[in-house]
Amino acid sequence: MGTSYDMCIDYETLCELESKLINISNNLGVSADSMLFALRNCDGFLSGNQFEKASQTTITCSEVSKKTIENISEVLKYITKLKECLETYSGCRYSE
Incomplete structure (x- = not known):
């Protein structure tokens, strides 16, 4: 967290969160497949x-996984926008 800002600027945490969500999404896709x-x-x-x-159980689980992957994708889009805002904000401080 940058101490010279008036809000929490933790770009590294956003990057870590983004990386973990990508990993979770990939794992969900692999497990659903x-x-x-x-x-x-198993029909034999x-x-x-x-x-x-x-x-029925497998298809339900697969649908839940697909929906979760879609939700993670939306969160990743939000994180990207948030990172862009943080980059812009970090350049907008007053010189002392």
Whole structure:
């Protein structure tokens, strides 16, 4: 945090947060794809009600993951705008 500013300027924390969110989003995408792949491959040993329950649960989880990835994408856009504002603000201080 810069002590010469009248608001908290912590660009590094925003960058760390952005990096962690990108990592979470990527991991969610990989896990959703893995769940769908596993579902496609389990029809040989699951049948009937078991397969239907597994399909329903997997599809629901995949949809939640997709929605979460979309939400993270929106947060990343917001962080980008916030970083731009911080860059602009950091150049707007009074000289003493």
